[in-house]
Structure formats: C-alpha cells, structure tokens
Amino acid sequence: MSPILECRNLSKKYGYKEALSGIDLSVERGRIVGLLGPNGSGKSTLIKLSNGLLTPTNGELIINNMPVGPETKKIVSYLPERTYLNNWMKVCDIIDFFADFYENFDKNKAYEMLKRLNINAKDRLKTMSKGTKEKVQLILVMSRQADLYLLDEPIGGVDPAARDYILNTIISNYNPDGTIIISTHLISDIEQILDDIIFIQNGTIVKTASVDDIRSQEGKSVDALFREVFRC
C-alpha cells in the first residue's frame, strides 16, 4: 500500500526564516508515529502543512496519493496545539457542530468517550479546567473515522493520571487502519504506544526508526536517545 503521508523536498519559510528545509519523509498506514524534536524544530509547521493550514514554500506534500486540499481534509483529523472552540458553547452543541461538519464523525463514539471520562455533555467549555477542555478536544478529534490523525501536543496540559487515560483513549479508539502522528516532547509518557519515531531538528529530519529497533540496537529508550541526540 502507498504511504499515507509523503513529503518530497518539502520546505517552508516564514520570511527569511526557514522552518523546514527540504525534507523527504514517508509515513506508513496503520502506525502510531511520534514526531519528536526540541522547541522550534518544525514539528507544528510540518503538521500545519499536512492539514493545509499552511502552504509549502517549495516541494510537495502528498496525503493518500493526493495533494493537500479539501479531499485530504476529509480524511485528516487534526488536534491543534491551542483550542479554537468557542468558550460559550456546550459540549453537546460542539458535537452537533462537528457532526455537521465532518461526514466521518461518529456521535455515539463521542458520547461514549465523554461518559468514560466523566464529562457532562451539557457543560459549557468556559466552566471547564484546561485539562478537561483538552480532553473534550481530543474526544472530538478521535471520534472521526479518519485515515490520518495529527495530534499536536495532545498531553501537554494534563496531569500524569489523565495523561495515561488520554493515551488509553488514543490507542483504544483509533481506527486500526489509520495512522496517528503525535508531536510532543513528553517522550517517556508516550513511548510505549509508539511504533515509529521521527526526530526533527532545525527543520530537517535527523532520524526515522521504529521504537523496537532503537531499543534493541541502542539498548536504550527513545527518551534516552532523544536526550543524547538533542543534548544542548
């Protein structure tokens, strides 16, 4: 099968600053991939290019054999770093909104997950803590039957117990043929759910490997390898 995401000589410049410099990358289907790199390495830029929020300066980005556009947005589910949902809305209204917007949105699944996480669908977002808001947003994203999930820092704002719960939500609710790309620097927390990793630094791909290979060849965790590769 063809890769779900492919970058060919992909570059992005913000003015004179180069955020991505000619990267070549291919991500397979049915994998959970960690996009790992220090702050300002280009993680969010790559994710935003993949969902069409940014356009490349140079090169190509292909998703499911198509250039990024309305057709690929149908099959890409994106969790942004910051929330874009309206604070005054109730969770159940947002769910209706999403169901209207995305034909692959599964309302039942969303309500099921809310129930499991003890979130009341009648609550308004503004009454919720930062962590609960993050959970709601993740539920919305994972309730779509997408081919590619792009999660930008999904566990940044929640406590370690909730983190475990969120990771659990991710692995138990994603569609097994789908691919999940998770960008984060909380590596040790997500390491055990990853298949593959992409190390990115200064806008270039430093390493791609499977987690098992890293552990058996290097005899250390991805977290330890990350600290070594990106030592300041």
Added chain:
Amino acid sequence: MAWELKSDRPIYTQLQDYIKLGIISGRYLPGDKLPSVRDLAEEAAVNPNTMQKALAELERLGMVYTQRTSGRFITEDIKMIEDLKESIAKEHITEFFETMKKIGFSIQETIQMIEKEAKELTI
C-alpha cells in the same frame, strides 16, 4: 498483574515475557482463550501493533495458537509449559549467582547461605 515495562528493551519482548509468566504461573491455563489483541493492548497500555507482534512471536514459538475466527488460545502442551518454567527458573538462578559473585561470594558460599536463610524463611 501490572504490566511494568522497562525502557531499555523492546516492548514486544517484554510483553512476551509477561504473557509467558502468565502461562507458567497459571494465570492463563492450558487451552484458555486469550483476551483480544485490543483488550490486552489496553490492559498493558501499549500500542495494539506491538501486542500483535508479541503474540505473533509467541505463536511462532508454539506457546499460543490461533483458531480461525474464534481467537487465540494458550497451548495445551503441558510439557512445553513445564520446560518454559524450568528455563525461566534457570535464568533467574544464573542471574542470582552472578550477582552474588559480584559482591564476593563463591558458588559454594552462596549455596551455604541459601540453605541457612531457607531454614529461617517461612513462606
């Protein structure tokens, strides 16, 4: 049984070890049906692909077998389970003797100590 995973070894090999331990300790009995890959993955908080890999490897070793459509089962080969139990016990003993050697006890001394300690122990 909590799935505690160490960071310096591939996860799938550790999952294999846990399931093997489950088999020899009687948590999974010969002929028992194993939970689904998804449920096991959730229990261990790992990626289902990784769990799948661990189970495929156990299947290759003959510790579990797949029955078409109805799932995965624990081997009914009691001899194999006994052999596995013995080989894991041997590993632990070797490791123990190595540790004792590092802190300065010969095999003979170690055995003497074990006998002495065993008399005082009440498990």
